[in-house]
Amino acid sequence: MSFVSFKFYVFIAAFILLYYLIPKKYRWITILSASVFFYIFNAGSLFLMLLITAASTFFAALRIEKINGITSDTLTKKELKAKKTRKKRTVVALASLLNFGFLVTLKYKRLIIPGMQALVGIFGFEMKDFSSSLLMPLGISFYTFQSIGYIVDVSRAEVKAQKNFLHYLTFVSFFPQIVQGPISRYGDLEKQLIDGNDFDYRRTKFGLQLIVWGAFKKLVIADRAAIVVNTVFANYPEYTGKTLWLGLIFYALQIYADFSGGIDVARGVAQAIGVNLEENFRRPYFATSVSDFWRRWHITLGSWCRDYVFYPLSLSKPFGKLSKKTRKIFGNYIGKQLPVILSQLIVFIIIGMWHGSEFKYIAFGLYHGTFIIGGILLDGVFKKIRDTLHIKDTNFAYRVFCIIRTFFIVTVGRVFSRAGSFLTAVSMLGACFSPTPTGQPGLYELGVDEKGMTVLLIATLILFAVSVIQESGYEVRALIAKCPLPVRWILYIAGIVSILIYGVYGKGLESGAFIYMRY
Amino acid sequence: MDELLEILTNLRPDVDFENETSLIDSEILDSFDIVSLITDINDAFGVEITPRDLKPENFNSADAIYSLIRRLEEEE
Structure with a gap:
């Protein structure tokens, strides 16, 4: 049922009507029922995969919430914080491994399965190519990113873990965004989906x-x-x-x-x-630089990568140590920019890989990453050129x-x-x-x-x-x-x-x- | 506070940090500025700002950033 098919319009007309006819308290049930119907209508039994992701991240979040509540009379504040962080990291890592594992296996099955065949072949066994039976569940990239974002937000104490699984499933399976995004945050949608809205x-x-x-x-x-x-x-x-x-x-x-x-x-x-x-586009073709373009194009993927990959990497201890070491060798400027540059490169490789398993997608990511990093490194040079030519960056012709x-x-x-x-x-x-x-x-x-x-x-x-x-x-x-x-x-x-x-x-x-x- | 203002002004001399109150909401500081700023603050104040502290309300003004540093210093 495509978003631009007659069937879809009949479906959403019935959905909107039903939503407002049902008492406010139960309106979320209309959303959940419509989402489950939409998913099963389009993807059949693959709905089970979505259920596994929803269930695993739901329980992971509850576990994290429990860890957030741990108190201690013997440990100092700092020691307790470190202990909680360690425990929460383990839970987030396990849930991510499971769910990104599904995503990567399905996206990269053309590489992974021949690899597995070669591996068992070394030991004299044979393995059938079952890649054609591994089907991609509808919207797996979108709902996986949303669910992992949710458990990280719970671990950062930005949102409280949801105690009702069906409420949480309403968020994960919300049908308008399941097909191609936007990639939403649980904290933004929870009340809007569950509390019921007046007409x-x-x-x-x-x-x-x-x-x-x-x-x-x-x-x-x-x-x-x-x-x-x-x-x-x-x-x-x-x-x-x-x-x-x-x-x-x-x-x-x-x-x-x-x-x-x-x-x-x-x-x-x-x-x-x-x-x-969330808005996913803000006139991307009016962007004045490649980094500006990525702030305007597929905004929710960019902001997801910024909050859950770029910041954690660039502010991580190993990157901090690397930065200090390189400052001594290459000077302050390069040393300070190194964590940003490396994290940016990794983000763009992930964005490339997110699109598909072929090398061309990694090349696509690296191409964009190179322009953004080039922009950071050459910022001073560009500014000097503008100053020499007396061009203000607010000048209309320059902006065009x-x-x-x-x-x-x-x-x-x-x-x-x-x-x-x-x-x-x-x-x-x-x-x-x-x-x-x-x-x-x-x-x-x-x-x-x-x-x-x-x-x-x-x-x-x-x-x-x-x-x-x-x-x-x-x-x-x-x-x-x-x-x-x-x-x-x-x-x-x-x-x-x-x-x-x-x-x-x-x-x-x-x-x-x-x-x-x-x- | 003076030390923080010095770090901020070195980072972005074009911004009036004493009066600006929507550094993040108005997209005055981008993610690259934020990482540089945090590296400098961590070095200068001996604190550890982590991704969980990266909320707009903690970075919208020099005052907000200073409050965050004070809070983290107390936790140390």
């Missing part, structure tokens, strides 16, 4: 508008741009120069409209029942230059994640920078005709205009709400009709799958 006309209306906007981005923009992208990437040896650049630029458009469209639908459904899910530069870097980096393999990506990049010979197909010969391209251009201009308004600090839906009634309804009807007429549908009116569903 608020404006909030529900805004939620429904967000769903329509997300469907527009996915069906009118992403799935149309995808046709060009698929043509270019499937036949890349035939193309050079301009045609490949077209493929890359259309991919930048496709992946943003696809992923942010899916998140809009998720946030819209949640908002319709009064649950506020930075935006275009960042877009270029990010778009080139996407070759690694989209191409079939690392070597294909390298060969495509080489061909991108070669001159375009005559006989290359024109814009309208890549699968989308002139009419389709006009629709795509207009839809992209609408997306751009909305982004400019949001970047200027206005909320588009609040502006629409201030318009006279006829204008509002013209906008609503135009939005829905444009999706029905100009959306890209396959057989049986099914749309293409969301890109981030497979992660």
